[in-house]
Amino acid sequence: MFRSVTLLCVSAALACAAEPQISPAYQDAARRLIEAALKDEAGMARLQYLCDQIGNRLSGSASLDKAIKWSAEEMKKAGLQNVQLLPVKVPHWVRGAESLAIAGPVSRSLPMLGLGGSIATPPNGITAEVLVVTSFEELAALGADKVRGKIVVYNQPFQGYGETVRYRSSGASQAARLGAVAALVRSITGRTLRTPHTGAMRYEENVPKIPVAAITPEDAQMMARLSRAGVPVKVTLKMEARTEAPADSANVIGEIPGREKPEEVVVLGGHIDSWDVGQGAQDDGSGVMAALAAVALMKELNLQPRRTVRVAFWTNEENGTAGGNGYRDWLGDKVKNHVAAIEMDGGAEKPVGFGVGSSAGRRRAVAPGAAPTTPARPPVKDLSAAAMARLGEIAKLLAPIDAGKISLGGGGADIAPIMALGVPGLGLQTTSEHYNDWHHTEADTFDKVNPEHFRQNVAALAVMAYVLADMPERLTDLQ
């Protein structure tokens, strides 16, 4: 109790120390940005073009190349300066034809999506009996004698994306370690209409590689019920998936150069690549197009901030993060001039505020006992209480659209590499009511983006980026 009170006092004192207050100074700019954002048509029009006329955009695909070139042109048309493609090599995984068929008791083909990074099956497929488990613990307890030669089906319950995605990421290797010949993973979602969700997987070193695919929650449960009823279930999995030589790709950036400190940068963006299903509308067409719209509106309103505002469309977020890493490498020492990085990669539902990267947030994001699913990232440096208070001040400007919540824990996969080098990172957060229903599926299409919510996201990005780029101090100066 004593400790909490102390901390509150410290917070309040630091907030007071951060005078002059930011809200009054930026009230007019914020009002203009929000008003313009809520009337914006260009952002949704660009997103529609991207979705309908370019389509989904997996790393290495012709459509990603097309999207990247088109993005640069759109940035130029919006009046941004220093528009550049920053070349990076990206992994090039190709799905190929794929299918899953159940032999009985009701013989039929089942909807599925191979997981990104999986190897192929032999041309005639793999036919084997399934072994259904609900957890890694259950699999381990069964042991190699039971698992050998089987196709392991993970029928884990959905307990939130962060907690459940490890079955997708490392399910293949965990099964292969015990002699399984393939793995099928229940799609990571709480709501489904027989909808498979793809996503990245990773083979562990020194473990045999086996093919792995996502199946629908419906079919995972069906196989579990049949197994419990004592009915043996045999399936045939066919996948032509292959990994080709790394492909050429690029991040796309464009800027409003700062009027006083052009060398200092606030970067905001999302990722231009997507999975090879649906239209990559929420993930993450909405993020890149909202970021571009936010910067385009500053330009239109002649709001040129003190520092440079840079919009970035990173490539290859989905299966490699080569874009985010490449951006860090391209920056080199200039990373120290990055005042803040803002990512929108959680879809364009109603925005609620921003999550701020912190070591605490990072720790919380990994569930206790969870297998590591991505290479461990270096810790993120915590912002000072004064900087957090300042973010709270800025967020107050978003009260008109009810998006003024600042919370600990946030950022984005594309900005994680520069956050690890000390750049304060913020992730736009939404109500995220349906994001996981659409995520990595054929259903991630333009119609899922509510235009009003999209425009609110544009407003939130614009206000946050503008004030961070214009205010006298850098966030990291506030101690």
Add this chain to the structure above:
Amino acid sequence: MFRSVTLLCVSAALACAAEPQISPAYQDAARRLIEAALKDEAGMARLQYLCDQIGNRLSGSASLDKAIKWSAEEMKKAGLQNVQLLPVKVPHWVRGAESLAIAGPVSRSLPMLGLGGSIATPPNGITAEVLVVTSFEELAALGADKVRGKIVVYNQPFQGYGETVRYRSSGASQAARLGAVAALVRSITGRTLRTPHTGAMRYEENVPKIPVAAITPEDAQMMARLSRAGVPVKVTLKMEARTEAPADSANVIGEIPGREKPEEVVVLGGHIDSWDVGQGAQDDGSGVMAALAAVALMKELNLQPRRTVRVAFWTNEENGTAGGNGYRDWLGDKVKNHVAAIEMDGGAEKPVGFGVGSSAGRRRAVAPGAAPTTPARPPVKDLSAAAMARLGEIAKLLAPIDAGKISLGGGGADIAPIMALGVPGLGLQTTSEHYNDWHHTEADTFDKVNPEHFRQNVAALAVMAYVLADMPERLTDLQ
């Protein structure tokens, strides 16, 4: 105002005239039936077997034959008497291979489901530009010059199933009348994850027959957006659909013979056939299995009513109603001994009560200006106010499961033929929150049936059927 008050008084007076009150007399039986239903395991177990081990069951399919034979065995195992298969001939439509591909701007295959009854395309398919409309009125206004040679895409908004389904039923003929070469209908649903919904269609006489398929709301909207953007959209539709000679099928019935008036019957049930997608779990596996469970529980509890309670699994509801018509024909003059008919064919979500067939309900069900979608049914005779009051009395017994609402308008396609001959018809009604999401899709699977809600439906059917079969008077005696 005056009129309303008068009607209320009339209602109240008639309710009082219907003494003795039913609720107290049947409180104990209802309590026992509800208690047993809420603990019942057999109903869900049978539904699971039907879904997982027999699967979907289109008229004419081997799986429907299997389901019918199995159903008769299950009725016998549950102790029902006079278990019979009542043979009927059913239409035999076969889907065959089918596909839809869009040529550009993003060339790819699109999810689709041919509509039941559609003819095939030529083997190489039909390739043509699409013409997107949102209503029959818009199509008519465009006229033959614009429609000729096109594939008409109906992108009608979802305004409830009853109002919107006419595009599925008669969209092909309306387009063909103006020279269209095929039609694609936006699936009849308010929520979608790129989910096509099949269903029956009907060709009008003297209009050329053209192939017709359901597409997803996502793709209908995508084509509409491209058309509005001035981008011509060309698609290739391939369908092997064919209608074979009528097939042998059967209704399945089983009974608890009445202890005093075995010749008088309360029939309850649903339809054993389904579309050829998903598992036919909600539509209508849940209906037949809940009806059987309700009657099986009466048997278990030794509740033998005054009149016969008959469970009926009608065949061919989805594409012909041959089962319901065949049942009427099989009854012949005995239809006058049918005290009531109860159908459950709206899924097994939380039950709220019963809809009572009435001429008013029938009139309401057809929207103003709607094209006729099914052959006009003869009007249903309204029940007297006293009979309605009695139903309200019985429904009070369902208060413990909050399923005691009696409303006007209800019944079911399978009981419509005998309702037209004067048999009072009731349709079990639920919250129907998600029924249309699953209806006629690959997602109509066992996992969608909430066991608790299923059991509440069993309870509602059991109590209503038992009291109607046991109470001294027939509903139609109450005047």
